[in-house]
Amino acid sequence: MRREGSPWSGLWAVVSKEAADHLTSARMRFLEVLVGLAAIGAVYAATQTIRQTVGSDPFLFLTLFTTAKDPLPSFVSFLGFLVPLAAIALGFDAINTEHSRRTLSRIVAQPVYRDAVLMGKFLAALLTLGILLAVLWLVVIGLGLIFLGLPPSGEEIARAFAFWAATLFYGGVWLALSMMFSVLFRQPATSALAALAIWLFFSFFWPIIAELAAQSMVPDGAPGFIAQAYLATYEPVFARIAPNYLFGETTLALLNPATRALGPLFLSQLQGALLGAPIPFGQSVLLIWPHLTGLVAGTILLFTIAYVAFQRQEIRA
């Protein structure tokens, strides 16, 4: 059965309304402060370290993002932690509060499809997250200019920009996840808890499970070096199911141009390579292309589940 009319009609009305809501909400203020503090702290600590070791690195600016100084983690690990939190905060009550506020039946009675409602909410949250990250990115670059007194090169800007985009993709997965729960659970608290549980699971438990799973792949009685090879091959395979791991590898490849591979290599593959020499930007992107594809695929999968569930829901007042 074909339905008539465009699924996009009304999309921009939803996007602009939701984005305006997000940008003016108290929740957003809270996130801004949290993320701003993290950025300033991490960059300040990084510049302290960099000043002491300044000299040889041609990609000095990128080390701003990746350098950690005890007790502060690097900016990248801050993001790996905070972006899921921000994305969950933006999405966990997207649909269920419309139910409990009893506004949803009024919205779907308008000449729009539910597609526009769900998609609009997703895009608005993604836009908000993008703005938040862009501001953060500019703050880091600006602080770097002040503290280091060096302008970034063109390639550094390109890599940093790709990093911004990758972070947004990473946020998209968590956003789709929390929106899916907002469709599946009627209580916002349940949906937030479910999303946070998954986030904790992937941050803390999945690495352990991946390691155990990789160990189980090692054949019985294999000699030590063979076992090592099995572990090195299979551990990333399992670990890459977690979006955090994908994000970690992505930032590694983008922000550390000397990264040539994200897994075990044969010695023969290293023949003729200048170890520690940076590879071109395009090659780094090629290296993480599967990761980005994986993140986008995960987003689409979760969004589809949310979409199907939302279409089947009966919206009574």
Place this chain on the structure above:
Amino acid sequence: MTEPVIEANGLTKRYRTRIAVDHIDLAIEEGEVFGLLGPNGAGKTTTILMIMGLTDVSAGTVRVLGLDPARQPLAVKRHIGYMPDSVGFYDTLTARENLAYTGRLAGLERTRIERRSEEVLARVGLGAVVGQKVRTFSRGMRQRLGLADALLRSPRIVILDEPTSGLDPQATQDFLELIRALKQEGITIILSSHMLDKVQAICDRVALFNDGRIALCGTVTDLGRQVLGGGHQILVEARGGRIEQTLAAIPGIIRVRREGDRGYVLEAESDIRPVVAATVAQAGGELLSLGIRQASLESVYTRYFEEAAHAA
């Protein structure tokens, strides 16, 4: 006669374990006020959702202005203004902003939204509070805002689900007055309610729902005649003489019942109050009062289900 605005044939909605709406037939004409009445859970809201294309139809067909709500939902919804049961708004937005969002969703132009929202808000008596946050609104104000929201797109059909539930008597009266005014403009109005007596005054025709079926459908007077028999109940208060026998002997009286100390209820085929007055006087009785009881939906409904229960 023109084609009905809304037409349903054998419309059925099945949920996994139960049938919510069971083969109902409806034909609602342009410009009439049609009441879907019945207790909670009788299938009124489900019927409305199917008319709007908001839920799938299990069997049967429904057409709105000749369109199929399942296939052309956008076209159908463009013609319908809907006020859901216990309507909700975005509390942090003002009345005007809430309507503006509805208007943008409907794809109206900005100038049209501004003009129309001023119009409809003034019309429902919220002209003075357009800039106030909805958070501060009372139940009655929200309900009126809901009506304004339904009217924003200048629809041909307005569907109101339980528009008077939770309102105090005065607010209910005001709200019904608003609906009556809409009828003057030729807008087709469908309203559902479980408060039979409140809405009977404004409905041209009603459908009484029970357990997913339409038990009775027609004008209130028709239903009264159909179910209550005689259709006219004449109330007499009199004393002296052999009033009861005298009254029972009047041609056209079906039954005489005592009600209270000196009161009698006469079920009559037509309004024969003058004859009753003359008869009482001739018989030497003293007539204290004489009145007629309008057939009320409440009594129609109660009587109908009493009979249905007896028959079962």
